[in-house]
Amino acid sequence: MGKQFGHLAPYGIEVVGRTIRRGMVEAGVFDFDGTISFLRAGWQQVMGEMMVRTLTEIERWESEEQVAAAVEEVIERTAGEPTISQMGELRRLVAERGAPARSAEDYKAEYLDAFGVRVRERMHLVDSGPASVEDYLVPGAVGALRWLQARGIPMYIASSTDQTDVEREAGFLGVATYFKAMYGSVADPNAHSKARVIKMVMERHGLHGPELVGFGDGYVEIQNVADVGGIPIGVATDEARPGGLDAWKRNRLIVAGADVIIPDFREHERLLAWLFAEE
Numbered sequence: 001m002g003k004q005f006g007h008l009a010p011y012g013i014e015v016v017g018r019t020i021r022r023g024m025v026e027a028g029v030f031d032f033d034g035t036i037s038f039l040r041a042g043w044q045q046v047m048g049e050m051m052v053r054t055l056t057e058i059e060r061w062e063s064e065e066q067v068a069a070a071v072e073e074v075i076e077r078t079a080g081e082p083t084i085s086q087m088g089e090l091r092r093l094v095a096e097r098g099a100p101a102r103s104a105e106d107y108k109a110e111y112l113d114a115f116g117v118r119v120r121e122r123m124h125l126v127d128s129g130p131a132s133v134e135d136y137l138v139p140g141a142v143g144a145l146r147w148l149q150a151r152g153i154p155m156y157i158a159s160s161t162d163q164t165d166v167e168r169e170a171g172f173l174g175v176a177t178y179f180k181a182m183y184g185s186v187a188d189p190n191a192h193s194k195a196r197v198i199k200m201v202m203e204r205h206g207l208h209g210p211e212l213v214g215f216g217d218g219y220v221e222i223q224n225v226a227d228v229g230g231i232p233i234g235v236a237t238d239e240a241r242p243g244g245l246d247a248w249k250r251n252r253l254i255v256a257g258a259d260v261i262i263p264d265f266r267e268h269e270r271l272l273a274w275l276f277a278e279e
């Protein structure tokens, strides 16, 4: 199994080694945050601060460093899962420390409030001039969406962010119209799980295996696309330094089953032409 993509290596497109069946793509599924949008970049920091604050309110012998390490472990392990299950982990950490835990819904509301403030600040920076929409778009993402749209490929968003937030933020960034549908978290945590959305898309279009391409910066969507035999493309965006490659994400995406790793979509024309066997 040779590196089919070796010749593309100088362009930052990395093939992870499995044979990829090209020229078959009929639909695409995209994660939203970290894959298309940077509006929620740095969620780990906001969630981490909120979790540490909650746990340090509990009186016990633990140092702040120990609390921070426990929180970091949870955040790294659950990145990409719905917020409500991440807050379930916070409940567990609180209960393990012998304190009465609030409901996961309660914790989630507190976290979203803190995060909402940050997202609104970013939108305000755009509305009032100092920032532009491009600052919060993953480089090349719009070009990739246009390329796929020009070929009539139906595209979907599968996000673990709340549906209403995904819709608002995709609209704000001007990308909503590229998608046939956008699925985010709703009250029933299983209704729009990424695995479920992928299954719905495949059924709706009667797809098999490599007829589906999936793009994401989280292990959940990459694993879900790999599980159905689709083509998972890991987008290892560096949220702190857009344009760079996040080595931690890259390694995690490879373990999850990514066929290809890209740092962002700047080389989308090369990647997509190859994937569609147009070159």
Ligand SMILES: [Mg+2]
Residues within 6 Å of the ligand: 031, 032, 033, 034, 035, 216, 217, 218
């Ligand atoms: Mg993501």
